[in-house]
Every structure is written in C-alpha cells, then in structure tokens.
Amino acid sequence: MKEEVTILSANSISIGYRNGKEVTAVANNVSVQLKKGSLTALIGANGIGKSTLLRTLTGIQKPLQGEVMLNGKNISSYSAKALAQKLSIVLTEALPPSNLSVFELTALGRQPYTNWLGIMAEEDIAKTNEALQMVQLEHLADKKHYEISDGQLQKVLIARALAQDTPLIVLDEPTTHLDLLHKVSLLKLLKQLTEKTGKSILYSTHDLDLALQLSDEVIVMTSEDVIQNTPALLREMDIFNRLFTDKSIYFDYAKGGFIINPG
Amino acid sequence: MILFGVLTAALVLLFVLNLSLGSVNIPFNDVVNTLSGKGAGKATWEFIILNYRLPKAITAVLAGMGLSLSGLLMQTLFRNPLAGPYVLGLSSGASLGVAFVILGAGFLPIIVKDFFLSSYGTVAASMLGSFLVLLAVLAVAARLRDTMAILIVGLMFGSFTSAIVGVLTYFSTAQQLQKFTFWAMGSLGSLSWENIAILAVACTIGILLAATCIKPLNALLLGERYAKSMGINFGRARFIIILATSILAGSVTAFAGPVAFIGLAVPHMAKLAFRTSNHIVLFWATLLSGAIVLLVCDIVTQLPGSDLTLPINAVTSIVGAPVVIWLLLRKRNKSYS
Numbered sequence: 001m002k003e004e005v006t007i008l009s010a011n012s013i014s015i016g017y018r019n020g021k022e023v024t025a026v027a028n029n030v031s032v033q034l035k036k037g038s039l040t041a042l043i044g045a046n047g048i049g050k051s052t053l054l055r056t057l058t059g060i061q062k063p064l065q066g067e068v069m070l071n072g073k074n075i076s077s078y079s080a081k082a083l084a085q086k087l088s089i090v091l092t093e094a095l096p097p098s099n100l101s102v103f104e105l106t107a108l109g110r111q112p113y114t115n116w117l118g119i120m121a122e123e124d125i126a127k128t129n130e131a132l133q134m135v136q137l138e139h140l141a142d143k144k145h146y147e148i149s150d151g152q153l154q155k156v157l158i159a160r161a162l163a164q165d166t167p168l169i170v171l172d173e174p175t176t177h178l179d180l181l182h183k184v185s186l187l188k189l190l191k192q193l194t195e196k197t198g199k200s201i202l203y204s205t206h207d208l209d210l211a212l213q214l215s216d217e218v219i220v221m222t223s224e225d226v227i228q229n230t231p232a233l234l235r236e237m238d239i240f241n242r243l244f245t246d247k248s249i250y251f252d253y254a255k256g257g258f259i260i261n262p263g
Numbered sequence: 264m265i266l267f268g269v270l271t272a273a274l275v276l277l278f279v280l281n282l283s284l285g286s287v288n289i290p291f292n293d294v295v296n297t298l299s300g301k302g303a304g305k306a307t308w309e310f311i312i313l314n315y316r317l318p319k320a321i322t323a324v325l326a327g328m329g330l331s332l333s334g335l336l337m338q339t340l341f342r343n344p345l346a347g348p349y350v351l352g353l354s355s356g357a358s359l360g361v362a363f364v365i366l367g368a369g370f371l372p373i374i375v376k377d378f379f380l381s382s383y384g385t386v387a388a389s390m391l392g393s394f395l396v397l398l399a400v401l402a403v404a405a406r407l408r409d410t411m412a413i414l415i416v417g418l419m420f421g422s423f424t425s426a427i428v429g430v431l432t433y434f435s436t437a438q439q440l441q442k443f444t445f446w447a448m449g450s451l452g453s454l455s456w457e458n459i460a461i462l463a464v465a466c467t468i469g470i471l472l473a474a475t476c477i478k479p480l481n482a483l484l485l486g487e488r489y490a491k492s493m494g495i496n497f498g499r500a501r502f503i504i505i506l507a508t509s510i511l512a513g514s515v516t517a518f519a520g521p522v523a524f525i526g527l528a529v530p531h532m533a534k535l536a537f538r539t540s541n542h543i544v545l546f547w548a549t550l551l552s553g554a555i556v557l558l559v560c561d562i563v564t565q566l567p568g569s570d571l572t573l574p575i576n577a578v579t580s581i582v583g584a585p586v587v588i589w590l591l592l593r594k595r596n597k598s599y600s
Binding site: 058060080081082083084085087088089091093095096097098099100104105108109111112114116117118119160164 | 342344475477478481482483484485486488489491492493494495496534538539540541543
C-alpha cells in the first residue's frame with residue numbers, strides 16, 4: 001500500500017456562524033481528510049451547509065469549535081500570501097467585466113509569487129503556459145475570456161488555479177451551468193490532474209452519479225451528519241437515501257442514480 | 264509601445280498648441296521660444312503665456328491625469344464600467360465640502376476661518392467631502408451588487424448636495440455666493456502658481472498611492488474573493504485605492520471645480536485603445552490620455568480665434584454624456600464594457 005499523505009484535515013469540528021453573541025451551528029462533529037493526489041467530492045442537498053463547510057475548509061471563516069489543519073499547520077495561522085501558495089480556489093460566480101485574455105487570466109494565478117508590481121518572470125510565464133497545456137486550452141491563450149464558451153471558461157479558471165501552483169485546489173460547484181458532456185469532461189480533467197500532478201482536489205457538486213463514478217472519495221452532508229468515505233463503501237452504507245428526506249425520489253443502486261417515485 | 268510613443272508626442276504637441284491658441288493666437292515658434300527662455304516676439308505674448316496660459320495648461324494636464332486615474336481606480340474597485348468621480352457623486356461631495364467652507368465660513372471663529380478660506384483649507388474640505396461620499400457609496404455597494412443601483416446612489420448624492428448648497432445660499436452674502444458660483448462652473452484658469460504647486464503635490468501623492476495598488480487592481484479584475492485567495496490584503500488595498508481616489512478627485516475639484524465625465528470616459532478610451540485590462544499598461548495609458556483629453560477640451564473652450572470662452576464643464580459633458588449612453592447600450596451584449 002502506498003503511503004498516504006494528508007494535506008488538509010479537520011477533526012470533529014463544528015461549523016456555523018457567529019453573530020455577536022449569537023451562535024448558529026450549521027453542522028457539528030465534522031471530520032474531513034483530504035489526501036495527496038485524491039479527488040474528493042462534496043455532496044448534499046441545497047441549504048445543508050456545503051458552502052459553509054467549504055468556506056471553513058478554505059480558511060475564509062473560522063470553525064466554531066476545533067481547527068482546520070493545512071499541511072500540519074492551523075489554517076488560520078497562515079498569512080494571506082502563504083495561504084495563497086498552499087490553496088487555490090475556483091468559484092461559480094460570474095467574473096466582473098474586463099478585457100482579460102485567457103493567458104492574462106491564467107497568469108493572475110502567479111500573483112503570490114510575483115513582485116509588488118506583479119511583473120512576470122520567465123518562470124511565471126512558463127508555469128502559466130504549462131497550466132494552459134494541462135487543461136488543453138493553449139490554443140485559446142490570446143482569446144478574450146468573454147469570447148470562449150462556459151465550459152472552456154471553467155477550464156481556464158482551473159488553469160488559473162493550477163498556475164497558482166498549490167498542493168490543494170477547492171472548486172465550488174464547477175459543473176453547474178454545463179451540459180452532461182462538458183460535466184463529464186471537466187470531472188475527468190480533475191481526476192487526471194490529481195493523478196498526474198499529485199494535487200489534492202476538493203469540489204462540491206449536485207451531480208451525485210458522476211461524482212460517484214469519478215471521485216476517489218465522497219463527503220456526504222445530511223441533516224444528521226457528515227460522512228466521508230470511498231464511493232463503494234458509501235453505497236454499502238445506503239447513505240444516499242438519507243440525502244433527501246422527501247419520499248418522491250429514491251436512489252437506485254443498480255442504476256447508480258436517483259429515480260423519481262411515480263405518483 | 265508605439266501607442267505610448269504616439270500618446271506622449273500628442274501630449275507635448277497639444278500642450279504647446281494649447282499655449283498657442285486662444286483669443287489671441289500666438290505663433291507656435293514664439294510659444295516654444297518663450298518656454299525655452301528666449302522670449303517671444305511681443306512682450307504681451309510672453310506675459311499671456313507665462314501668467315495665463317501656462318498655469319492653465321499645467322492645470323489641465325494635472326486635472327486630466329487626476330480625474331482619469333481616479334475613474335480607473337473606481338471602475339476596477341466597484342467592478343463597474345460606469346463608475347467615475349462625477350457619476351458616483353465624489354465631485355458632489357467635494358462641492359459640498361467647498362460650499363461649507365465658502366458659504367459657511369461666516370459661522371466659523373476667525374482663527375479657523377482664515378485657514379479654511381485659504382487654498383489649503385479648500386483642498387482639505389474638498390478631499391474630505393469626496394472621501395466621505397466614497398465611503399458612503401462603498402457601504403451601499405456592499406449591500407447592493409447591482410451596477411445601476413450604485414449609479415442611482417451617486418445621483419442621489421448629487422441632488423442631496425445641491426439641496427444643502429441651496430440651503431447654505433440663504434445664509435450667505437452675495438459676495439460669497441458669487442465666489443461659489445464661479446467655482447462651481449468649473450475653470451482650469453485662474454490658478455496661482457502657489458495653487459498649482461499644491462495641486463501638483465496632491466496629484467503626485469495620489470498617483471504614487473495608486474501605483475502601489477497596481478497588482479491588487481489586477482487581482483480585483485476577477486472579483487474580491489479571487490483577489491483574497493491570491494494573497495491580496497484586500498482591506499488594505501481597498502483603503503489605499505479609496506484614499507488615492509479621494510486625494511485625486513478632491514484636490515482637482517477644489518481648484519478646477521466639478522469637471523464632469525473625464526474620470527468616466529478617459530479610462531474607457533484607454534481600455535479601447537490598448538485592448539487590455541492590465542493595470543500596469545492602463546495606469547500610464549490613462550494618465551496620458553487624461554492629460555490629452557482635457558487639453559483638447561480646454562482648447563475647444565477657448566473657441567480659437569474668438570473672444571468667447573465656454574465653461575469647461577459644458578465641453579466635457581458634451582463629450583462625456585454620449586459615452587455613458589454608449590456604454591449602457593454596449594452592456595447589453597455581455598462582452599467588453
């Protein structure tokens with residue numbers, strides 16, 4: 001068995017919001033481990049607290065209890081710049097209007113390494129080109145970012161995260177807005193990247209069937225608990241029928257997807 | 264690079280042209296000779312250039328640079344192509360500051376009054392006014408992500424300011440009122456060399472502060488969350504950007520009055536000409552284009568060959584207002600804006 005190195009870990013932390021003295025817990029007893037070179041999916045119904053968990057794991061907000069460890073160090077003890085060299089993100093929100101070309105957008109990922117003016121050294125340019133090659137979009141380098149398709153833009157944003165050269169990449173619902181073909185191609189790319197580069201990738205998604213087929217591990221958030229395991233073991237635990245409490249759908253293990261109850 | 268060369272050449276040419284044109288046309292050679300210290304063909308020409316046109320041309324260059332750069336900073340900070348010192352109400356805020364000083368000076372104790380009525384006091388009040396409005400706009404922008412809402416807030420500040428100014432006029436003397444009215448019409452001329460020195464220092468500080476934010480500004484092209492994830496200290500960067508903007512817009516408005524639309528239109532001209540969003544390029548491009556555009560506008564206000572002078576605001580609005588409408592129409596097709 002190969003040695004497993006944990007990049008990020010959280011041991012039974014509580015997540016939620018603090019508003020003055022008022023504390024709103026979203027989930028308790030959450031344990032997450034992200035291993036080097038693994039692709040992990042985060043699934044759960046809308047409003048269950050996926051975003052809160054992602055925000056906590058990426059150090060944007062502090063856990064109510066416990067701590068998130070990144071490379072063996074508490075994530076909140078990193079300076080902004082040091083954290084930017086360990087962790088990069090890909091968001092769903094639309095980009096503000098700008099004239100950025102695909103290359104320029106990807107190159108912004110080099111910011112944690114460039115000088116105060118952000119001037120690119122040779123190494124930065126090489127890394128940017130390398131990142132674009134990894135997502136196979138180097139032919140679009142000179143296009144403006146608004147001239148390419150949604151699927152391509154999502155890949156460019158991943159290239160930007162790759163250029164940031166971090167051991168961990170966190171993606172917030174990268175497959176939203178894409179059709180099935182592009183969803184598959186994107187997840188395959190993520191899988192490939194973890195294998196080739198040894199990076200650890202965590203992404204949230206609503207595409208349970210795809211996530212089960214392509215991820216090394218899946219974190220399932222239900223209203224009762226948060227469970228992380230391999231897809232095969234999660235199937236055995238019959239966890240997916242606890243995802244949605246509504247009786248109108250059920251998970252069909254033979255088909256590997258949700259089926260709508262007639263009537 | 265070629266474009267930068269062309270712009271620099273255009274700037275120098277327009278600067279000399281600006282000195283040469285006016286109600287009295289002074290030949291190009293005499294302008295150059297005066298500037299190089301050789302003296303012009305007529306003593307009056309030399310007097311006109313050194314005491315009237317040169318200060319005005321320098322003011323145009325400084326004001327053009329300051330307003331345009333503050334527009335660029337705001338467009339990136341607010342992720343809003345329609346932001347600018349005039350549209351967002353910064354000029355109104357500066358006006359309010361100046362109005363309090365000029366019209367409200369009667370309420371102040373004598374010792375403080377002297378300071379506030381000096382150029383320094385006007386500049387300080389003006390910068391403070393734009394700084395406060397900027398903070399208010401920022402607070403609103405944090406709650407409303409909507410582009411148009413922010414602009415409407417800017418408009419409201421404009422109305423609010425004119426209302427307060429209206430109230431103040433009731434309590435002020437005719438002389439104070441006249442002074443304020445002339446200021447509010449906007450004018451690049453009538454600055455003493457001492458005033459120009461103050462303006463130059465303020466603009467330099469603002470420009471240098473802005474230069475330290477070039478990298479964060481580029482990161483902000485992807486939005487606040489990405490910028491933070493790339494190691495940018497967003498809080499500090501935003502503070503410096505706001506400070507630089509207030510200094511630039513406030514000092515220019517204090518001396519030249521509220522000059523409309525330059526801050527909004529020029530960054531777009533620079534973005535269009537250079538086809539980039541990289542702020543290292545846009546920084547210089549905006550500074551150069553700002554100076555050029557305001558020099559051209561100033562030449563137009565002189566209506567060369569005639570004795571008439573138009574208010575600078577009228578000319579910049581005629582150029583700028585259509586730009587805003589054009590930008591709004593362009594926003595519809597998602598692309599570059």
